[in-house]
Amino acid sequence: MGGAPERADGCGARVRGRSAGSGRLSVTARTRGWRDRAAAELAAAALATREETVGDVLVVGDRTGVLARALGDRGAAVHRWGRRLGEGEVVSAWPPDGTVVLSAVRLPRSRAELAFAVHAAAARTRPGGTIAVYGANDEGIRSADRALAAVAENVTTLRVGGHCRVVAGRRSEAHADGGPDVFAIDFELSADDWGSQRLRGCGGRYRTWPGVFGGAGLDAGTRALVRVMAGFDRSPERVLDFGCGWGPLARAARALWPDARVEALDVDALAVRAVAANAPGVEARLGDRVEGAACYDLIVANPPYHDGKEEDTRVIEALFSDGAGALREGGCMVLVVQRRLPVPRLAAARFRRARPLADEGIYRVWELVGPL
Known part of the structure; x- marks a missing residue:
């Protein structure tokens, strides 16, 4: 197990494999809640005193580095892994x-993602080793023991406090490493689902x-943006x-511009894996920032504006x-967000013009022309 260095990709994306340390942190790494x-x-209080930490x-x-530092201070050889930038020194699917004696999993956002995470941890934990899951009460940590029981025995609550909880068990002998594709979700979209003859x-x-x-489909915001793209009379390169x-x-x-160079960027290594399967010919890579000068004719986005439960426009x-x-x-950015977000105000310092192109329920598609 090892780390991945920062890679500058020229005109495209800044990729940070390490989220902690000197220099500017990635956007993902900086958006942390209590x-x-x-x-x-x-x-850290529950696990740092256990014998396995040697x-x-x-x-x-x-995303905080708090637990890794506490375990390292106890003499453990700590390996930080995550599927998203900012979640570990190694970011991968x-x-x-490698084999470890203890794994500690930060509670993810959904039950399906938790099942994925505990199986990934179990794949690297020796039989009989400890697998722990920790998180806040209002995130659903109280029900994490059920997911943990799929890969561990003798699951119990180790510690409760500060509106949070730590549960742990011993990795069962029966668990097998199936890799990420065991958790793949396959789905179909009809020609009509895309909403355009093109x-x-x-x-x-x-x-x-x-x-x-x-998710497994096209959400309303993405549908609205796709329809706008299909109506463009331009041919971006x-x-x-x-x-x-x-x-x-x-x-x-x-599909719309087969001669164009199309690139895709995401903080999630599994998103990069998905694009490789779903959009042959697209250059997909990890990254959280766009870099370079005068590179693109068109940037499209359905960007996130929440960090967990909190709204965050960073x-x-x-x-x-x-x-x-x-x-x-002559290039532009076209994005879809909820109508309540103040896109013109947020874009005013960077773009010459922001104008709405379409509304779809609570969503609005914006065109930003710039730079200033």
Whole structure:
């Protein structure tokens, strides 16, 4: 198990494999709530005194570094892994090869994602080793023991406090490492689902994973943006899908402009894996920031504006800050967000003009022309 260095990819994306340390942290790493820190501190108190901490341990999805430091201070050889930028020194679809005596998993956002995470941890934990899950009460940690019981025995609550909880068990002998594809979600979209005659060729089977943005289908916001893209009378030469999820916007761009260079960017390694399966020919990679000057004719995005339970527009603000300078002369950014978000105000410092192109229920599609 090892770390991944920062990689600058020229005109495209800044990729940070290490979220802690000197220099500017990634947007993902900076958007932390009180739940992350409180849960990590409780897990540190519960786990740092255990005998296993003298060996190799795996910390999964910890955005604070609190637990990793506490275990390291006790003499453990700590390996930090996550599927998203900011969650570990190694960011990948599945933990690197190796065996640990203890794994600690930060409670993910959904039950399906938790099942994925505990199986990934179990794949690297020796039989009889400890697997722990920690999180806040209002995130659903009280029911985490059921997911943990699928890979561990003698599951119990180790510690409660600060509106958080730590549960743990001993990795069972029966668990087998099936890899990430065991958790793949396959689904179908008909030609009509894409909402445009120009995109009828996009009907077919697609693949995603628990927690990848977009779910297993096309959400209302993405549908609205895809319809706007299909109505463009331009032919961009280079397109970026920022925050690509499983790849619907990138797939649409490839169908609409087959001669264009289409790139896709996401903080989730499983999203990158999904785009490789769903949109052949698209250059998909890990990243959380757009870089370069005058690179793209079109940037499309259905960006996140929540960090867990809290509304957070910092990803959008960073996209506007970086994306404006990455547009070529005559280029534009087209994004979909909820109508209540003040896009003109957020974009005013970077773009010459912001205008609405379409409304779909609570969603609005905006065109941003720039830079200033």
